[in-house]
Amino acid sequence: MATTNTIGVDLAKNVIQSSIVSTSGIELQNTELTRTKFAEFLAKQKPSLVAFEACATAHYWARYAQAQGHRTKIIPAKAVTPFRQGHKTDKNDALAVAEAANRPNIKEAPLKTIEQQGIQAIQRSRELLVQERTSLSNHIRGLLLEFGVVIPKGFAALNYRIPFVLEDAENGVPHIYRPTLHRMFNRYLKLREDIDFLNEQVKQIVKQNDGCNRLTAIEGVGPISAVLLFSTLGTGEAFKNGREYSAYIGLTPKQYSSGGRANMIGISKHVANHRLRSVLIQGARAYVHKLKEPKTPKQRWLWELIQRAGYGKAAVALANKNVVRHGHC
Structure with missing residues (x-):
């Protein structure tokens, strides 16, 4: 044009x-x-x-x-x-x-389709509710600890213990606070219900969207990673290849080179899509730790890297390879 x-x-x-x-x-x-x-x-x-x-x-x-x-x-x-x-x-x-x-080599942000923005909006709403649930559970635990009521870590323990705390009139929790505790617990349960609804919605998106569905076949990529990868890529026109897409996410090493000598200093802490990178590395880490008997060439490559560099670096390398592969699709 x-x-x-x-x-x-x-x-x-x-x-x-x-x-x-x-x-x-x-x-x-x-x-x-x-x-x-x-x-x-x-x-x-x-x-x-x-x-x-x-x-x-x-x-x-x-x-x-x-x-x-x-x-x-x-x-x-x-x-x-x-x-x-x-x-x-x-x-x-x-x-x-x-x-x-109009300057050369200026990197663009990928333009998203309206479908990708809709999927991204669902995922961000889910993340907000997950953060609210964690914050509210910590809030309830902290206040109850002031009255000598200790609840172990984990949502399961909170779900199980709070009804007993409300029923026990002799546990030291003041009566003036009990109606508020009941309301906060109901709010927590509603958040859990809303998160379950959004989790199911994400699963349905992956089933119905061919691009997301194909992404789940990649090692360490689940429904959340798939929808984030799909919604982040945009139309794909902003990236020349998968390597550029991986660099945009923040999975490639930073380079500090001069005088013909290349110096790689690890992935960036600041220039990255932190949300997506974190999910991809977590998924890759889970896959890496479960790998016991390598059979395919990719698994053998990963197994050798684990022996040479350790589980952490192998997980980042696997996430990088997965994104490069996705960028070529």
Whole structure:
């Protein structure tokens, strides 16, 4: 598709700043628009490269721009910052996005389809409820400990012990607190019910979605890993190969090389998709620890790596290999 101008967009909740830069690098316009006016603006423009800084609503507007005949890019904020000149203002940010969009080797964030965003929304809601359940269980345990009531670790122990705590009038828990404890426990049970519902929904998504279903055949990849991998990849156009996808997740070693000498210093703690990387490594670790008698070439490779480097590094290497394979699919 032949494009004319580059449109850099700085998104916000109610107002959107857009900078139009010509093919010769001259800024033609830099205006603030409402959401409605911005939609009309995109519909009127000739086919252009429309670049967004990766943030809330970026995927929605990128899909809308594509529907209007434009080519789109979503650029991580870290890649935009070096091109900002002057103070941090909406105008300067929009111009910086347009500048970054035309630079070579700028890594894009993958554009997600509406289905992938829906799956991602389900998974993030599940994670929120899991965090709330853990927080609430710790809250209940901590308060009861102040009254001398000790509940062992684990959700099963909490489920079993709390009804007995409520029934026992002589355990030291004050009567004034008991109605609140009852309500908190009911809230905990409702969270457990909602998590079970979302877990079942994830399983159904994996069964019905061919891409997710095929991912579960990979070693150490379960339903949660599958939906996260599928929703994170986007259309796949942002990555040249599986290696780039693995680097985006944060499974490849950082490189600090100079003078022709390559120096690998381990995976990054900061530049990574921490949520997905953690799930993939946990799944790979479980598979690695269960491997006893290698039969396939991949299992033999993994077994030799375990003997040479240990279970931890072998798990990361397996997760990396799985993602590289997925990126080629």
